[in-house]
Amino acid sequence: MTAEQTRLVTENLGLVHACARRYTGRGVEYDDLYQSGCEGLVKAAAGYDSSRGVRFSTYAVPAILGEIRRLFRDGGAVRVSRSIRDLGLKIRRAEEAFRSTEGRDPTVSELAEKLGADPGSIAEALDASRPVLSLTSERDGEEFEEELPSGSFDETLIDVVALRETLSGLEETDREIIRLRYFAGRTQSYVAELMGMTQVQVSRRERRIIERIRQQLVK
Numbered sequence: 001m002t003a004e005q006t007r008l009v010t011e012n013l014g015l016v017h018a019c020a021r022r023y024t025g026r027g028v029e030y031d032d033l034y035q036s037g038c039e040g041l042v043k044a045a046a047g048y049d050s051s052r053g054v055r056f057s058t059y060a061v062p063a064i065l066g067e068i069r070r071l072f073r074d075g076g077a078v079r080v081s082r083s084i085r086d087l088g089l090k091i092r093r094a095e096e097a098f099r100s101t102e103g104r105d106p107t108v109s110e111l112a113e114k115l116g117a118d119p120g121s122i123a124e125a126l127d128a129s130r131p132v133l134s135l136t137s138e139r140d141g142e143e144f145e146e147e148l149p150s151g152s153f154d155e156t157l158i159d160v161v162a163l164r165e166t167l168s169g170l171e172e173t174d175r176e177i178i179r180l181r182y183f184a185g186r187t188q189s190y191v192a193e194l195m196g197m198t199q200v201q202v203s204r205r206e207r208r209i210i211e212r213i214r215q216q217l218v219k
Contacts, residue, residue: 005045008056009038015057016041019064027084028071040067087125090115166213174209181206 001009016037023033044060094114098106112119167175176195180186188206192199 001042001045005042005048008045008048008060009041012041012057012060013038015060016064019061019068022065023068026072032071033068036067036071037064040064043067084125087115087117087121091122091125170209170212174205177202177206178209178213 016034020030020033020037024030040063041060044056044063047063048056048059050056091111094111095106098104098110098114106114108119108122111117112122115122167178170178173195177191180191180194181188186194188199188202191197192202195202197205
């Protein structure tokens, strides 16, 4: 790797964590998700061309997600850690005991209390113990590969990353105006009084900021 590629990887490891967290609770250890994501990040750094006018973070996210999804296809089955399998076995036994005494299925909170475990861990084990969906299906005698559902997460994450970088490039006053108006939900009158400006000044400046952000995002 070149020095520039190393810099890109080092400065964008947070993207890998953001992508890996999206796939937790699906039967693959977080360390494995993170490692695969890092492989995608390295590949993105090697193939990135800044002259094309695309931000590296925007370019890297699809590569990171692609490597993470590959985990769910390798070997044709989802890998479940031993700790999750052991907890799943305890949950099944606890469920059977609970049904025999209470006559109904236990809730996640009740299972967590009975087993002395975190409700999040219980939910993860229950999710991992669900039947595995086939990644292939047959249509008219031919086998097709199915895509893992991901909704619009890819596009959303890319948009968030691009917006964050654009906002970081604004002047401090402009960032504060956007924060107050669009993240804190304040009125232009409130912002004007707080920042020692008139409402007209805030309105004009806000329009200029929004136009600048729009131009940056469509590059």
